[in-house]
Amino acid sequence: MTIKPKHTMYQTTMLDAEPDAVWTEVRDVLKLVKILFGDTVGNLQWVEGGAPDRVPARYEFLMLQNQGLVQQEVVGRNEVDRSLTYRTVAPVLCLYDYVATYRVLPVTNDPGRSFLEYRREFMVTDDAAPEIVEALMTMMENQISVVRDYFA
Numbered sequence: 001m002t003i004k005p006k007h008t009m010y011q012t013t014m015l016d017a018e019p020d021a022v023w024t025e026v027r028d029v030l031k032l033v034k035i036l037f038g039d040t041v042g043n044l045q046w047v048e049g050g051a052p053d054r055v056p057a058r059y060e061f062l063m064l065q066n067q068g069l070v071q072q073e074v075v076g077r078n079e080v081d082r083s084l085t086y087r088t089v090a091p092v093l094c095l096y097d098y099v100a101t102y103r104v105l106p107v108t109n110d111p112g113r114s115f116l117e118y119r120r121e122f123m124v125t126d127d128a129a130p131e132i133v134e135a136l137m138t139m140m141e142n143q144i145s146v147v148r149d150y151f152a
Contacts, residue, residue, distance in 0.1 A: 006097070007137070008121050011144040015114040015151040019106045022114045022151060023082040026104065028052040029074055033061060035150050036143050040064055050074070058089065068093055076101075094128030095136065097121070114151075118144060 015022055026032045030044055030052070041061045050057035050073075057074045070092045076085035083103035088096065098120070105115040120140060124133050 004123055004126075006121055006123055009119070009137075009140055011118045011141070013116050013144050013148045014107065015104075015116055015148060016112070017114055017151040018112055019082060019104050019114045022104045022116070025151075026102065026147075027077065027079075027082070027084060029072075029084060029086055030059060032102070032147075033059075036146055037061075037063075041070075047071075063092075066093070072098075075099075088122075091125070093136065094125045094132055095122050096125065097123045116144070116147060118147075 026035070030046070033041060033044055040063065042064050044059070044061040046052075046057060046059050048058045050059050055074055055077050058071065059073070060069060060071045062069055069090075071088065071090045072086050073089050074084060074086045077083070081103060082105070083101060085099065085101040087100070088098040092098075099122070100118070100120040102116065102118045105117065107113040107115055
């Protein structure tokens with residue numbers, strides 16, 4: 001049996017907004033999806049009774065470029081730690097077993113700013129073209145800057 005590697009990404013950035021203001025925006029994962037992807041997604045919605053205040057809560061959206069349906073689920077939210085964990089419920093493109101957690105932390109010596117931590121783990125299918133995997137990794141790496149710029 002071949003053991004497949006699990007890809008792990010850990011990113012951080014400083015945000016020019018107070019932690020409560022950031023959390024108000026991103027505690028609803030649909031708002032974060034809109035920040036990350038902008039007009040490149042369509043039909044962004046809660047499904048199967050999902051809602052911003054429910055856990056677990058399923059949601060989906062359509063990647064307009066390739067018409068890929070992304071189905072994900074919020075599996076954890078901690079209001080005290082300002083963190084949210086979500087996962088894929090179906091493979092998307094060449095990714096599967098995708099789990100991500102983001103957390104908003106205060107900057108203790110600069111109360112008007114926040115520290116965003118974003119962890120992701122995922123696997124890729126055996127038939128995934130290396131250029132597609134590289135493009136997805138680059139997109140994910142760039143998303144931390146998108147969030148930072150949104151709160152600038």
